[in-house]
Amino acid sequence: MADQASSTITINAPSEKVLAVIADIPSYPQWTGQIKSADIVETGADGKPRLATFVMDAGVLKDEYTLEYTWRPDGVDWQLVGKSTVQKSQVGSYTLQGQGDATEVTYKLAVDIAMPMLGMFKRKAEKMIMDSALKELKKRVEATA
Numbered sequence: 001m002a003d004q005a006s007s008t009i010t011i012n013a014p015s016e017k018v019l020a021v022i023a024d025i026p027s028y029p030q031w032t033g034q035i036k037s038a039d040i041v042e043t044g045a046d047g048k049p050r051l052a053t054f055v056m057d058a059g060v061l062k063d064e065y066t067l068e069y070t071w072r073p074d075g076v077d078w079q080l081v082g083k084s085t086v087q088k089s090q091v092g093s094y095t096l097q098g099q100g101d102a103t104e105v106t107y108k109l110a111v112d113i114a115m116p117m118l119g120m121f122k123r124k125a126e127k128m129i130m131d132s133a134l135k136e137l138k139k140r141v142e143a144t145a
Contacts, residue, residue, distance in 0.1 A: 004091070004110040009134040013141045015074070015096040015103040021141045022076060022094055025052045031140040033132065034058040046071060051081070058129075061086055088112040107134055 011018055021027075028038040034056050041051040048071045056063045065084040070077045074097065080090035092109040107130050 004108055005130060006106060006108045007130040007134055008104060008106045009138055010099070011103050011105055011138045011141050012101065013103060014101060015098040017144075018096055018103045018105060018137070018141050019075070021137065021144065023048050023071075025049050028054075032136050034129075041066065044069075044071070063087060065090070084114075086113055088114050105134065105137065 025038045025040055028035040035054055036057050037053075037055040039053050040049045041053055042049075044050040049069050051066060051068055053064065053066045056065070063084055063086040065080055065087060066082040067078045067090070068081045075093060075095040077093040078091070080087055084090075089112040090110070092107070095106045095108070097104045097106075109130055
């Protein structure tokens with residue numbers, strides 16, 4: 001299994017608003033740079049996405065994959081299911097901690113890719129992906145708050 005990376009950001013909005021933006025998977029292409037399409041395949045009993053397919057285009061890395069979600073009151077966990085041309089596995093989570101009118105969001109991600117990559121480059125790429133995702137999430141939530 002791949003090493004897990006983690007990054008945290010504070011968003012100036014209540015945790016319910018942050019979680020609502022995270023759960024709005026079909027809107028990801030509007031505010032994430034690398035996701036070109038995102039479709040909900042199946043919803044759970046709570047009405048939140050359980051399975052979603054994604055098309056990613058990050059320059060040299062292009063992929064189509066499906067994630068399975070497990071929602072918690074304080075966030076969401078996901079894992080790669082089915083096939084992917086680039087990833088062998090992906091396990092991630094967002095954990096939200098309310099702080100009055102703000103929310104601390106911790107993003108954890110472990111991706112095992114199918115092609116060889118030096119550890120140093122892999123860690124730098126993970127950090128870049130996570131920092132970008134959190135900044136984009138913050139911008140989207142605060143713009144809609």
